[in-house]
Amino acid sequence: xxxxxxxDIPVLDLARATQFYSQVLAVAFSExxxxxxxxxxxxxDIAGCLxxxxxxxxxxxxxxxxxxxxxRMDEAVAQVTACAGRVVQAPHAIGEFGQxxxxxxxxxxxxxxxxxx
Numbered sequence: 001x002x003x004x005x006x007x008d009i010p011v012l013d014l015a016r017a018t019q020f021y022s023q024v025l026a027v028a029f030s031e032x033x034x035x036x037x038x039x040x041x042x043x044x045d046i047a048g049c050l051x052x053x054x055x056x057x058x059x060x061x062x063x064x065x066x067x068x069x070x071x072r073m074d075e076a077v078a079q080v081t082a083c084a085g086r087v088v089q090a091p092h093a094i095g096e097f098g099q100x101x102x103x104x105x106x107x108x109x110x111x112x113x114x115x116x117x
């Protein structure tokens with residue numbers, strides 16, 4: 001059983017954030033509701049959405065969500081800067097757990113790109 005079942009990521013500009021996440025993660029996001037873009041997923045998959053809100057704002061502090069970019073770490077990191085994000089920590093080894101890169105998305109949220117090797 002997965003302990004994480006869904007994530008909501010606050011954004012300032014839904015179109016810009018959708019482009020960022022679609023390019024970096026190589027997965028489609030579609031606007032399912034006004035101001036809400038849902039990540040393409042199959043039934044039972046862990047997924048989430050991007051959402052615009054006046055109350056909740058993007059943040060570089062707090063919890064970090066790790067996104068799987070197995071086999072495409074270099075491409076994913078290149079897309080971060082191409083899509084108005086910023087690399088905080090370049091890809092680096094995390095022992096037996098593979099490698100990660102810490103980045104800020106186009107909205108200022110801190111996330112992690114993860115690959116097993």
